[in-house]
Amino acid sequence: MSGLLNDIRVVELASWTYVPSAGAALADWGADVIKIEDTRGGDPCRNLVVGGLDPAHAPVRANFMMELGNHGKRSIGVDVKSERGHQIVGKLIAKADVFLTNWLPAPLERAGLTVERIREFNPRVIIARGSGHGSRGPERDRGGFDAASYLARAGVAxxxxxxxTEYPVTQGPAFGDLQGGITLAGGVTAALFHRERTGHAPIVDNSLLAQGMWAIAPDIAAADYYGIDRIPAGEAGTALNPAVNRYKTRDGRWVQLMLLQTDRFWKGFCERIGRPDLAVDERFVPLANLVANQEAATAELRRTFAERDLAEWQKVLADEPAVWSTLASPQEVLHDPQVAANDYLMKVTDDSGRAYRTVSAPVQFDETPPRPSRSPEYGEHTETILLELGLDWDDIAAAKDAGAIL
Structure with missing residues (x-):
């Protein structure tokens, strides 16, 4: 069932991708997510240009970054800081189960949305906050993006x-954001469960700093245990265990080997790739010898994999019982039959009937994918939501005239 959170209402005051992606996951799971956007242009992600891919020139009427973090929601345009707008936000929170935000403490306070004030609107609402560096400490009011707070500060890079290598690794758009978003969504569902059992509505916190630390927790733990900077790693293209490494094929593609139980799989693997000699070579058997002679073993495997194209290796390794994989391109992922079998891609059409796909939240229930949904137009549902709150058309007209809503 994809509607696990049916009848749960989430009010989201957030922009960009990190916290909005938590709202998208909750929407995928059935929640009614109302996205509050300001009256001066809305979520800046709507106009985000990534890699020179201008949404104005897209073949479909959709911004792929906006779709990832906002599909399945409803949008209302409100000037949160105006008196009428503040009253509308209060009415929204009063009817909500969750208030989801990436606003920092100081802006929330200026908008009259402190924890205490939110509790006055609704003592049962779960407050879920995503930040760059956490809700406490000297940098609680410092903004963050994933390339800085997750990749750089948390030690991931x-x-x-x-x-x-001369330059540290970098990341693609929203790499840490999407991981943080799904974590925050999981925290919200745990809080909902707790509230149903006890009546207490917890405050849920996640940060990009915490998410990055979780991503490299083994390195951080090893740094503490052994007094080192990180888990020892060799130069690019090398691995302590040559059977857990990447190898380049004749046509310039890559195969990732993950023979973690190397002594169990080494003999059959060597025979399968046409190198039975490696299985009986005393330099490489048992695993301790393979590790001790990693340079020689890596060189042998590099030469072997360079003799065939990727398609040939895929046939050769089709029945390999150990774990391995091709390094796939995003285009190849779009056409992966395993992706299709599990409905990991959501197919949507724009208002001209042109189809496009986006990735849905990576958790399903009862083997059922979420209902396909697009992201809302800016302020698309403003009037509908206000009518649901009990405002009449005169109220709505007055709010529009005052600039409190779109």
């Missing part, structure tokens, strides 16, 4: 950059 340091831990993942191969030894000897």
């Amino acid at each position: 340091y831990a993942l950059t191969p030894t000897g």
